[in-house]
Amino acid sequence: MTESIINRIIAARPSHDGAITVAGLGHRSTMPLAEFHDRARAVAAGLRRRGIGAGDRVGILSANRLEWVLLDLAALMVKAQTAGFEPGKFSPDAELSERYGLDLLYTDVRLPDDVPARVLPISTIADDAQEAAAALDTVPVEWGATECTTVKFTSGSTGVPKGLEATVGSIDSSLHAVQSLFDHRPGDDILTFLPLSLLQQRYWLYSALYWGHDVTITTYQSVFAVMSAARPTVVMGVPAFFDTAKRHLESQIADGIEPAKAVTELFGDRIRYLWTGSAPADPAMLGFYGEAGVAIYEGYGLNETCITTKNHPGAHREGSVGRPLPGKEIIIDDEGVVCVRSDHPVNTAYTYAAPGDSERMFRPGGIVRTGDLGRVDEDGFLYILGRADDVIVLDNGKKIIVRPVETRFRDTGAVAECVLYCPSQAGLVAVVSPHPGPVDTAAIARALGSVNAASEPDERIVRVIVADEPFTVDNGLLTSQFKPIRKRIADRYRDRIDDPKAGINAH
């Protein structure tokens, strides 16, 4: 295999001019990655002083900030594993440390007086970063390809999030593969704003350390405020983010601003391309950016597979999620389900999951059965058709893949999201997330009519429940990557889904 990126970035102080910027509303700081590396070494020495070393696990429960990534690199340097917890979804208490075997937990959550001794404010990392790190020179570490640097947690569509340890081989392999497609280089600046607890968001720091480009880290609360000044060349986003940006840009354009100028005012003047993944993108959204002259590339992957396919400048086909990355193979099984074989699997089982979860997902030979339905065209491009779990079987035996119908409803523009259920054989019921602002019931009713007119008879939606408020991450109805959480939405609106008199009826 090619050189291990993880082992290289922990061992070698960068000799390039790449820099890291951490920005948010009211603050912005930039430092050379060489200096960042020095500080991480000092933090690593601090970890050692606290007794942390190979085989230990350090939890991080914090919003995005410089200390998060300093701690991440420092943990790699002492061969300790990290466990990144999404802010707002976990509490820094003894139970968390016990459940996930944490030897130390750093957090930005305000701590009570009786906090366990092994829970520390993440702000203390800033002090550690100023210390000398000379002692670390005597203890070099090296990670093996099948060793795991981190535990990542699924966004959790049901119950307790599943925990999955990620191998060094999978991280190295993914980074090399992405680089072969996009050629990130000095002068590039990759902007990331999703929670750093998602391993893939830290990839761009590793990439910057290795290939010498810049990286900017912000938060989703601040991203629109800092983006134009940060002047990224690449923005790592998800469809909901680019949808929101699109609506803003459309409003600007309607006011007479030139599309190119509107894009520049929001994204900055150096965009090379936009990256979207994690959830299916609206074709209208992708088309909008294309027409505005901004390249946007959709891809596909799960936590369990890492980045699997990706459109890119060298191979892009509309409607598809791209071809497999080097080291990945797509196999469509007899039931039409997308299975992914990896040369370097993320893992072969969950570390934390309910009995049976691992067996359902992981198959022998480095294969993951994703549960998504898909097809591969003659040139190897993958198309995702829906979730196998989201197939509704009617009493006439017909199977309905709900995603295309949901997408059709969303594409009317009348709603932000649509999730379909089949509470009875009377037909499908949609729960829709309204756009911000007053709900336009008449527009939703018209959209329902047009969706039904364009659908097969069996795909007919008989009722629409308009959610009381838009689905958001904060109200627990979207994942941190802005995907609707089907089961939770059903739980919240169960009474109305089951009540044949509730909602807007189709005529």
Added chain:
Amino acid sequence: MPTDLDTLAREQLSRVLRDHPDPVALDPAEDLVQTYGITSLNKVLFLTSLCKAAEVGLDKFTEDDLAGMRTLGNVVDALRPHVARKG
């Protein structure tokens, strides 16, 4: 500043909202999330646009300030000192 802050804020909020309601009809005491369904991403877009229109530096505010801006009135109150200081 082209017009008064309250009017500007109403106009900018209306633009962020899906159906662009009449700016005059917006209630400055109503919760931006509960009543107007504004998302975190839209809220920062609203503040960014308003700051630009009111010629107030975004760097005057932190994420904590943003979190504290729960109503249109809160937003206007937060910006007003910076507008006044500009003279």
